[in-house]
Amino acid sequence: MLSLKQELLRKCFESVDERIKSAENAIVSAKEASQDDTKSSAGDKYETTREMMQQEISRNEAQLYEAGKLKHALSQINIEKTSKTIQNGSIVFTDKGNFFISVSAGQFIVEEQVFFAISAVSPIGKILVGLEKGSGFRFNGKEYRITQVY
Known part of the structure; x- marks a missing residue:
């Protein structure tokens, strides 16, 4: 990872x-x-x-x-730091998309997967920070389930 x-x-x-x-x-x-x-x-x-x-x-x-x-x-992001809860520098896999909590930098394709680089203070970032694997959340009318956090 x-x-x-x-x-x-x-x-x-x-x-x-x-x-x-x-x-x-x-x-x-x-x-x-x-x-x-x-x-x-x-x-x-x-x-x-x-x-x-x-x-x-x-x-x-x-x-x-x-x-x-x-x-x-x-x-300021320490990519070697790991946590069970989502924080700055986390990679978040959900059933509807993957996120990299960093800065709002758009969409990237890495290792044949799509990731959205988002800020922890963006609307979806605010929801994600502090959640962990298995958590669910709702954003823009869609239900998401977090499948992995790295």
């Missing part, structure tokens, strides 16, 4: 690194666009474009900050 956890954690890091790179590239592009724009005879066009680019930079800086927080959260 350790190799499965390692692979899921690696995929989460890759996903977060892609978010960071995307936000950094968008910031650079917006800064270049802002600097390249020259004042036109249309008056306010220059200032409007600069303001739009500044808003774009600010939005991407916020995304970069959030991605940095996700990367830090991932670095």
Whole structure:
């Protein structure tokens, strides 16, 4: 199970690194666009474009900050730690899907199985944390049964 956890954690890091790179590239592009724009005879066009680019930079800086927080959260996960109850770093197998409690990073296929990387503070993560093998829970109108926790 350790190799499965390692692979899921690696995929989460890759996903977060892609978010960071995307936000950094968008910031650079917006800064270049802002600097390249020259004042036109249309008056306010220059200032409007600069303001739009500044808003774009600010939005991407916020995304970069959030991605940095996700990367830090991932670095805090100890994949060697095991517990009977679900916690950060747990792999959870249910009769309707598999989850990796880490950060919200989407869906991954590892060892020919689908896993959803979810945060412990996401709606389903809040339900799962503290449960153990054999427990049942209801989410979005569906009944789930936990078959394994690693």
